[in-house]
Amino acid sequence: MNRHTRKMLLNIATGVAVAATAVVVFLPAAYAAPGVVTGNVNVRSGPGTNYGVIDVVTRGTQVDVQQCQGSWCYINKSGPDGWVSASYLSAGGRPVNPSQPGLSFGFTIGGPNGPQISIGVGNQPQPQPRPPVVQPLPQPVFGEVCFYDRTRFRGTSFCLESGDNIRNLGDWADRISSVENDDGLQVQVCSESNYRNCRTYTTSASSLGDFDDYIVSIRVR
Structure with a gap:
């Protein structure tokens, strides 16, 4: 390679380097x-x-x-x-x-x-997809509810658990006066058998008002 060719290539390389620097700055x-x-x-x-x-x-x-x-x-x-x-x-x-x-x-x-x-x-870094949010399965509610034949949770009583159902209370028909439901179960009390004419409690009731001594069937959920 002769001197003229080397000089020309050197000038080209220098020009490219300067141009690259200009792009950066x-x-x-x-x-x-x-x-x-x-x-x-x-x-x-x-x-x-x-x-x-x-x-x-x-x-x-x-x-x-x-x-x-x-x-x-x-x-x-x-x-x-x-x-x-x-x-x-x-x-x-x-x-x-x-x-x-x-x-x-x-x-x-x-x-x-x-x-x-x-x-x-x-x-720019692309955001990574978020993992799907898995909702926990609802946990079954365990507990019991107790029924008394007198107001303010007094007298003779019996208790049921979540899932229990009684279509006809038999000897306990028209005797219940208060409900103790500390576990917050859904309690449906009905004035007729087979769960007709009902009301629902999710808390305790020391007195049942017009349903006092007027309950014939019960469902607990």
């Missing part, structure tokens, strides 16, 4: 990601507090984020453009992670081995 407007300023913040000439303040942008201002470096992002807005802390930016209505702000806007710039770039909102 100066992103085209088409690649900018929208953002919103979440609080009044200084706009600086560089990515750090050691750079001078060139403007102040107010909370709620919509900006175009051109690139991010470290915990700082370069924004384009009405007035002087510059660098702001990523802590004062949101992307898509969500706070920006100050340690990796580029991920929120779909690009990253800078790396331990030299400039890197990944442009496009589509590069």
Whole structure:
């Protein structure tokens, strides 16, 4: 390879490297990601507090984020453009992670081995589908309810459990005056046999009112 050819290839390679650097530092407007300023913040000439303040942008201002470096992002807005802390930016209505702000806007710039770039909102991590919520099966209700032949849970009594049914109380027909239902079962008391003309209790009743001594059939659920 002669000297002229080597020189020409070297110039081409240098031009490509410069062009690539320009792409990293100066992103085209088409690649900018929208953002919103979440609080009044200084706009600086560089990515750090050691750079001078060139403007102040107010909370709620919509900006175009051109690139991010470290915990700082370069924004384009009405007035002087510059660098702001990523802590004062949101992307898509969500706070920006100050340690990796580029991920929120779909690009990253800078790396331990030299400039890197990944442009496009589509590069953001996609949310993983949530596992289906499995509702627990209803647990059977265990307990008992007791029936007394006097008010206020006094006198002779008998008890039934959940699932018990009596179509006709026989000797206990028209004798029940109070119901003790501490377990909150659904108790249906009826003034006629075969569960007709009924009312339902889910709590204890020290007196049954017009159903006092007027119960012939019972269902407990």
